[in-house]
Amino acid sequence: MINEVITKRFLVISLGGKDAEYTSFRDYFTQNGFDVSFVYDERDLHKIPESRNGFDVVLVDVDRDPDKQIVAVQIMKKYYPHTAVVPITKESKIDIALQMRMSCLGLFDYITRPIHWGNLDDVLRRVFRKIDTDRMLKRMEQERETILNINRLVLSHMSYKDFCNALCLELRKIINFDYFSLVSRIEPSGEYYMYLFDLEQNVHNFQRGTELKTTLESFLFNEVSKSSKIIIRNEVCKNGSEDEKDIVNDGITSYMVYPLFINNALIGCINILSKHRAHFSETHSNLIGQVSAQITVTLMNAMLLDSLTASEEKYRDLVENAPEIIFKMDSHGRFLHVNKMGLEILGYSAKEMTSMYLFDLVADEHGTIIKKQYDTSVNSRKDNNLVMTLLTKDGKRLDAEIICSIQYDTILNDYLVRAFVRDVTERRILEKRIFEYQRRLKGLLKEKTLKLSETEKEMYNQRKFLDALIQNTNVYVVTITLKGEIVFVNRAIEKRFGYTLDEVIGKSIVDVFIPQDKAEELSDDIQMLFSGNKGEQIEIPFASRNQKVRDILWIVTYLKDEWNTISNINLFGYDITEQKILKEQLIQAEKMSSVGTMISGVAHELNNPLSIILNFSELILMCDNLSKSATNRLRHIIDASQRCTRIVENLLTFATKRKSVRKGQYICINEVLKNALELKINDFRVNNIEVEQLFSQSLPRTMADRVQLMQVFINLINNAYDAMKSAHGRGSLAIRTLQRGDKIVIEFEDDGPGILEPEKLFTPFYTTKEVGKGTGLGLAVSYGIIKENGGTIVGRNWQRGAIFTVTLPIKVQTSKEIKLPVKGDYNLYGLRLLLVEDEVGIAESCSELLMAKGCHVTSVSSAKDAMQAIQEDRFDIVVMDLKMPGEISGIQFYEWMMGYMPTLREKVILMTGDTLSPEFRAFIEKSKVPVIPKPFRFNTFLEKIGFTAKKAGLFQV
Secondary structure, eight states: OOOSSOOOEEEEEOTTOOOHHHHHHHHHHHHTTOEEEEEOSHHHHTTHHHHOSOOSEEEEETTSOHHHHHHHHHHHHHHOTTOEEEEEESSSSOOHHHHHHHHHTTBOOOEESSOOHHHHHHHHHHHHHHHHHHHHHHHHHHHHHHHHHHHHHHHSOOOHHHHHHHHHHHHHTTSOOSEEEEEEEETTTTEEEEEEEETTTTEEEEEEESSOOSHHHHHHHHHHHHHOSOEEESSOOTTSOHHHHHHHHTTOOEEEEEEEEETTEEEEEEEEEESSOOOOOHHHHHHHHHHHHHHHHHHHHHHHHHHHHHHHHHHHHHHHTOSSEEEEEOTTOBEEEEOHHHHHHHOOOHHHHTTOBGGGSBOTTTHHHHHHHHHHHHHHTOOEEEEEEEEOTTOOEEEEEEEEEEEEETTTTEEEEEEEEEEOHHHHHHHHHHHHHHHHHHHHHHHHHHHHHHHHHHHHHHHHHHHHHHHHSSSEEEEEETTOBEEEEOHHHHHHHOOOHHHHTTSBHHHHTSOGGGTTTTHHHHHHHHHTOOOSEEEOOEEOTTOOEEOEEEEEEEEEOTTSOEEEEEEEEEEOHHHHHHHHHHHHHHHHHHHHHHHHHHHHHHHHHHHHHHHHHHHHHTSSSOOHHHHHHHHHHHHHHHHHHHHHHHHHHHHOOSOOOOTTOOBOHHHHHHHHHHTTHHHHHHTTEEEEEEOOTTOOOBOOOHHHHHHHHHHHHHHHHHHHHHHHSOEEEEEEEEEETTEEEEEEEEOSSOOSOGGGTTOTTOOSSOBTTBOSOHHHHHHHHHHHTTOEEEEEEOSSSEEEEEEEEOOOOOTTSOOOOOOOOOOOTTOEEEEEOSOHHHHHHHHHHHHHTTOEEEEESSHHHHHHHHHHSOOSEEEEESSOSSSSOHHHHHHHHHHHOGGGGGGEEEEESOOSOHHHHHHHHHHOOOEEESSOOHHHHHHHHHHHHHHTTSOOO
């Protein structure tokens, strides 16, 4: 058995047939772990190279038609030239001619029949030993040749890229890899040279820069920088570091990194990688080690060559494209090179310039002198500056300064002159101008010195003006340091808060001005202000010496020094105390407006049940045989209902802003006062406040706005009530009315604490009540109302309290005023009425009353039923509620009715408890339909029906 040799690949050729012997062959090779193939037909011979990677040994049966077998071997050798050939024969020695032919094909040994497996082992062992020896010798020869070629590369003058490419191809001959890269680093600039060659994709890449731009090369260079040793990884693990995972994702299965050193300093590395599990070993690193020193030197030389080449190209480019004229001349002054700028300015071509001398361009009057100066500079080997006038091709004169640098050229074996030419034509013109400017400057300096003195005086006056402005402005001005120490306060601060500058300077603004009860609440804003991070505005209250707090809106500016560092903080404050109070009072006014809206809704909901109570009480009162006590009780119910009605009316009147006075109507001041008192009478009674009503019975009526006057009276009554209650929890209020000439006088006298500040009495938003209990608008609004009605209102203190006196003019009735209709006694017998009312109690009571008056009444609870009734019957009068349930509203029903039967236009009466809604007012103004407001007395109800019937011509009074 041949256990010491690695697995080999065999090809057995026996053209012409097979026998049992080949079955034994197959078993033998299989048991020994060999890879074996058999060819018995010539047609199969050409298929072998397409399906196999090669064979180490070819066994050929020369006992069967040797010529045919030899041809078969020749065919195989075309594909696998290094394969060993072993013939199988019966003879102990094969024919000399055959042996010679086989030797040409790589004959080494032969197998004789009958085959003994032990002998076969010996033959194959010798064959394998010969194969391994040949391969080792071939590899050694290849390695020697590669090292020799690399050494030749060292002696060549190649660029970095070309050298790396050649090195890669040479190493590929002795090391199996798929990816090659080489990284070099130049110290101390830290510039990287990186070359990579992906053989599998045939991709070359060369990069030069201050950092490695490929992740793979960056990782490998960092790895070898850490260890400074050769790195060999034959199994790259997916579970390794993040960088190794990236390598695995790139398809790398194994790699070797060889560091390159100069004077023990790492200057680069050679990276050899495989994507097909190639095995790298110490043998490979030793091969590179034999030439690593040469490679390192060559790389440094290549990098220096690249840098030198780049520098030369850069220098040539700078010279050629310089914005100045540059010459290169020999020791005799003949031009060797002139850059683009020189050719452009002088007007000659490059060919023309190479045949000319510097002195050919110099003006005749200076030529001899310049030549002498030039020769002296060249002979003394000293740099020199020559000033001359050059002539261009078109005869233009050019004043120039030529800076000559003398250099020795080893190639030309002569001294060369590099000259930088400056056009000083403008400089000479400027020198003349400068001289003139200097003369003028002296005069200007004298003039400016005088103006500077005047400017200083002006700045002094301006500073005084600004100081006066800051001191006398109403704006609060405070300057503090970043620690909060006060540097400056103006007079506005001193007047409002009672501190002088001398008292507060150097003290903390928190200790002096911040209210102690708000210090903790304001700490975050104050710290942000001190840090310089606060915005343009901040609201911080200040407390005066007597602890009166004012709300201040501060405008913040930060004073910075020349290094942009905050030195001080300037605060400019505006007192917003009154504005905040105004805001709170406006919020309270909005709440009062909401209360008014709510009162309107509640009043409307109360009107329907009040109508039911009032109507049924009147119906019962109309019954015969009522006892006296029952009659009295019913009258009490009616009086209470009417009182509730007046209260609701007063609430509605107070809630609306509409003027209730119509042209041609008078109001009685006594009645308005009584209505106002009814809203507050219960509060007076439960708080032990007596009300004395001293009303003149002969007081004339006058034209005035009832709603507005009621608002004034309610304000005065409420103020008196609040003052007496807060002062001593009880009191007495006397209200008087009297006539003085053509004036009506109303007095409100209380025994409260009196008026605290009479001069501010009618000032808007002035109030002595707590926030939330008074808006400060009541007396101001009252003053405006009375003035609008042509009267006056004054308030004063007296020995017991305060007296408010309202005076109104007596306005007589004019001829243009509308007179109310005269009440009449209407006979409603026989009228056909349609009553549309969804409130059952109101519908029943009204129906019963009307039927008692001899009317024919049809009562329905919805607009839909009413439409059906009108279509089925005829009616003289339609009494309808404006708000009804269902899909059809009262307004929609009215519009349908006018379209269906226009003759009913003058025969419709509306009943409603909502007289304030905008929708109702707009409808009434448009339709002019008569209205019975709920709750109503039966007399009013019957009178409205009778008046409408009479107006429609249904009967006479």
